Amino acid sequence: MVRFTLVQRTTFLACLFSLLLFAPGAHAQTANAALGGCFNPFVNPNDIAVPANVGDYVRFIAGNELRGCLCGDAVSAVVTLTGLDAYKGIQASLVSDPTAPDRRLFRFVDLKVLPQGPQDIEFNICVQAFRAAGSPCGGSWTSEMVCTQRRIRVNQPRVNGSISATPSDLYVAPGRLGTTTLSWSTTVATTAQVSVKIKNSSAPATVLSTALTGSRAYAQLAPNYTYVFQLHANGLLVAEREVIVREGASGTLTATPNPVSVPLGGQGSTVLQWTSKNAIDTQILVSVNGQGSALVFSGKSGTQTVPWIVAGQSYVFTQILTGEPFNVLASVTVRGEVARPPQPLTGPWSNPARSGQGWDLQRLGTDGVSLTWFTYTASGQPIWYLSTMSGETGEWVGPLTESTWTGSTATFRNVGTAKLLVTNNQWRFKWTLGALSGEEPIVRTDFGGGATTMNLNGLWYRPEEPGWGVLFATRGTTQVATVCAFAGSRPVWLQGSVVSASTSLSVPLNYLTSTTLCPGCTGSPSTNIQSAGTLTVNGISGVPGSLTATSQLSYPGGSWNRSNVSLFRLVGP
Secondary structure (H helix, E strand, O other): OOEEOOOOOOOOOOOOEEEEEOOOOEOOOOOOOOHHHHEEEEEEOOOOEEEOOOOOEEEEEEEEEEOOOOOEOOEEEEEEEEOOOOOOEEEEEEEEOOOOOOOEEEEEEEEEOOOOOOEEEEEEEEEEEEEOOOOOOOOOOOEEEEEEEEEEEEEOOOOEEEEEEEOOEEEEOOOOOEEEEEEEEEEOOOOEEEEEEEOOOOOOOEEEEOOOOEEEEEEEEOOOEEEEEEEEEOOEEEEEEEEEEEEOOEEEEEEEOOOEEEOOOOOEEEEEEEEEEOOOOEEEEEEEOOEEEEEEEEOOOEEEEEEEEOOOOEEEEEEEEOOEEEEEEEEEEEEEEEOOOOOOOOEEEEOHHHEOEEEEEEEOOOOEEEEEEEEEOOOOOEEEEEEEEEEEOOEEEEEEEEEEEOOOOEEEEEEEEEEEEEEOOEEEEEEEEOOEEEEEEOEEOOOOEOOOOEOOOEEEEOOOOOOOEEEEEEEEOEEEEEEEEEEOOEEEEEEEEEEOOOOEEEEEEEEEEOOOOOOOOOOOOOOEEEEEEEEEEEOOOEOOOEEEEEEEEEEOOEEEEEEEEEEEEEEOO
């Protein structure tokens, strides 16, 4: 037999097959022979098992064969098929046997296989022949009906399947991807394939699974597309499901500035700005420190000032679709911080009214200041204190620490507090030291000029002996060096300068004492200066990261001699 597979969606059932066959002329035989005996209705194939899947079409041939007992040309016949009510027939063209066109007339009939399982298809073929009275063969009748019963068996294996997608209609914000969960199963199948493609796209489908039964999430759904998920079983398309992805609402929400700088005891402001797309209306909610939420603004877009930001508080502003608190379009977290003072310029500072003592200031990133205070003890000997300061309540604040040398490293102890603040554009230094306290204005020391060959600005130290170091200040060709060393275990400082465009420097250092410039001391500022030796350094042009240094230093109470040691920049330039 010949078998064709046609993809048809309809399950409508047709029940009638008919064909008008015009028989060609035949040779004259017996004049009064019964016309019905000249026809032989047939079916091909007959009574066979046909394997087929649901949706397939099984083709067979039905017709009549002339037996050669007719005479004359005025003969016609009608072939009628009955008993096929459960199947749909596809009519084909009338075809004659090319080897005997006058003996065989037939037609093709296609039966659609329905999901009913294996069964026999039984039907009748009836041939009604016609001949006009007075034909050459004679006789007086005009028609005769001949019927015969035939059978075809269709063996249908019931290959079937189903597929679902949840959700099958969803909204996805622009720039994002949505997810649907697929579930599928097959019946009487040995192979399966789940695939996805974009509807009306020429791009090939993507295979997602070859399991006969399963479930999985598909998370590549872009808005404004329809996706078609198909299930094939044994190579046949048995089920499909469409998923429509629509572009959902989206929004933007910003706060400027953020964080908000808040003056001490006051409130700060930020400006909220928001937009939306595909939204009927939106609302702006705020939650303070995670405690509940409150409506503050509404509108599809807008700009509003929030003037009530408090230092130390966290504010979460959320944009939602109006009436849908769980449909978040955008959010921003705003923090209130104590207003920090500006960071001071780096380098040496002094109080011109009390010349002879000073400070070195270095920036620690964007939120810290390193301060070294060069002053004197009550007995007039030089001493230095260190403070690492952070911005608090509009001031730079930190503990004041004193160093003690152990022989190979230094230890530190807190001896007071240090503060830097700006009042009327004037920097001021405030301190406490034990029971003493004080405050004085300071300005950045200006010196030197010309083109710089080697920029040494910053604090340099030796990793093998932490706790001592050298502060360099470079201005053009002038290099100022301050060595933070020790006399025994007590901290001392020595200072000197040199004007040179060379990368090899020899800086003469001095040991200073004063009985009028110590913390809490009074009287006219005065210092006593004595030579303490030389600091020699060798570097490279530009901004070196390391130096080779030699110190030959001697002063009351101690000495500081180091030969060809490596110094590394700790902070600066």
